[in-house]
Amino acid sequence: MRFAVFVTPFFNESAIRFIAALLDVPELGLAVVSQDVEENLPAVLLERVVKHFRVSNVQDAAELVAATRWIDANVAPVDRLLAVSEFVQVAVAEARDVLRLPGPGAEVIRNFRDKPRMKDVLRAAGLPCARHHLAPDEAEARRFANEVGFPLVAKPPAGVGSASTFVVKDAAELDRVLAQSSPTPASPVLLEEFVRGAEHTFDAVVIGGKPVWYSISRYLPNPIEVVENPWIQWCVLLPRDISGPEFAPIRELGFRALSVLGLETGICHMEWFRQKDGRIVLSEVAARPGGAQLMNLNARAHDFDMYQQVARLITFDTFEAPRERKYATGAAFLRGQAPGVVREVWGIEEAERKLGGMITDVKWPKVGEPRSASYEGEGYVLVRHPETEGVAEALREIVQLVRVISH
Template sequence: MNIIFVEPAFPANQRRFVHALASVGADVYAIGESDEAHLGDDLRSALRGYYRVGSVTNVQQLIDAVRHFQGQVWIDGLEATIEAHMMPAAQARQATNIPGTSVRTTWLCRDKPSMKEVLRAAGVPTAASAAIESSAEAKEFADRVGYPLIVKPRTGAGAQGTARADGDDELAEVLHRFGDEGATSLAIEEFVEGHEGFYDTITVDGRVAHDWVTHYYPNVLEAMRHRWISPQFVTTNRVDDPSNTFYAEVRELGRRVIDALGIETSATHMEWFYGPKGLRFSEIGCRPPGVGAWDLYSAANDVDVYREWAHVIVHGRPEQELKRSYAAGLVALRPDRDGVVTGYDGIDRLQQRHGEWIIDAHFPPVGHSTQPVEAGFMANAWVRVRHPDYDTVRAMLDDIGRTVKVHAG
């Protein structure tokens, strides 16, 4: 099978997808923005061909590159895994008659108001939402729904660019800031109170082949507002427990989302909230999750999830079953201020207490520039662990967050 992969070199984990496809027997052709000489021998050896473009988000350039490869071999599939690449890839598929995720499905997974309208029509509970293009439309929504409200770009990924408004003055300030950034159309929605997590799948012809349920501690907006928080996300190994009705409900709603949006063979990423109003689904991505979630899933199940994805793409079925042997999680460790890293406390105690269960860790060297809190979970130092018991994983991550200190100056 001949597969085109969009942008094999950046970010760095894109190489994992290329190697996974090659490992299950695909001939991989890639379209990227780097000079081929800069790909490195390891990546070039996994490719049968490479075509450089100025931008992989330029649809015409992508179409031209696809047609270049179609002039050489029969192309069976075109894959992309980065949010910003999804729509150009779908449009290139449509223009070149390559099967895969459609433009309609991709649009519904990108445009938040349209997505939620379709989900509500399918009986999937979501937050009240609307597309707005003026402050008057925003004020009308606020008067109808009430505060607090969430405002975000219509096609952003996850919590990217998300802002909360608790009153008229804050809403006006948020809209002004988005206007200064050039946003002319935004998504506005009710703030859903409750615990936040995500449901990820790999699907085959609209059926779930693999799935995972993961929890945030605390919720993302709170985590991205406060430097002192060491936020976590933890994937559970209890999802198959027949007595756990919550996970059963998450999985059932996830399957309804897949059907409503017309997702066929793909990775998916679905954000959810659970609170006083019950379970609500939020953002939906027709792509793998970010922040190294698949690395956690691989460690939790003793299986290479990237290879599982590739096996589904190439052979139409998973290669292995998930073992659910471990729960696994990540804790982000923030520097005490912006600047450069000056040192760490507690790393020795971390190894002494939890070394057996540590998957891996990242500690930027002294002198390395820090990243702002809002840059995300893996922007600075972090540690990943696994353990057969979910509650023990939580306790370990709490302890690591209290013990390890990142100093900056």
């Protein structure tokens, strides 16, 4: 019997799915540490959790150490300290180091969370990634812009996905960014070379440093374009066949990157670009499962329980990789066309009539709900088909048929 403590800031949809999966792992007892109140964890799960320990700040490693030690002394000896939320990974890793528990330590996790450090490590190993500079003042930012040229990408040094990321097209826009961010050595601004090309993901599992499983998907369009154009209803497409030579470079580079960054056992979510000349450029790597419905999309593509397998991976270091990718899958994200509240949703009935047999998961936007701050929008539709083009056509149909009217 093994006992684990799962750390999450709040009981959101992702956390609840992982708690449910962990509770179903045989020979595993589970406690949960969070900032949230128990009432926000479904009762059917709460009654199965051995202990919920509430802390004031899950990003405070000292609080996590104290909570884990209390659980270890009063509930059961703790074997694993777990987290899938990127926001708490550093604190959890620091607590692991203090408690001498298995799992990625703070030095490894900082390679994934600190974006400039990540790029430095990758470039030092000869892996292709965009030129970048962590500018501590306006003069350094302008020097880098003069060296690399426009456009540039500005982002927070420890961002998640494309949140708070935007394109700086010229000197005037750079002036506005610098005026807003007021960079200092304590609070620098991260600038990167703008990479042109088709953006993809590489989601992978390693155990003991050895490749176990991988998946590749394509963003349609690139997330930075989605962030800059809030009206775009974007998509993620998982091709059925990813075994061909066109993906050989990212298979090799992706697993090399994980080794260089120090991930021995775990799951990663990597974003990468294929440029027009075919060259691969690595963007960012996270030591966590992918967002944008990628967990569900991979589950549907392979006809297996992705959440359960990741739960086993982080608790017992095992992962039963599926033998084949049975389907192509895709997600269409439904987004309000303007800030405010969702007033109408058009096209649901027609989309269900045309594509009902292909739809595997759906969350239709609800009239009256506020427009989401996330670029994933107010809803989504997941589809699958034996052929990649069948999914691509279905995604085109969904974003053309369904409209979320907000104001």
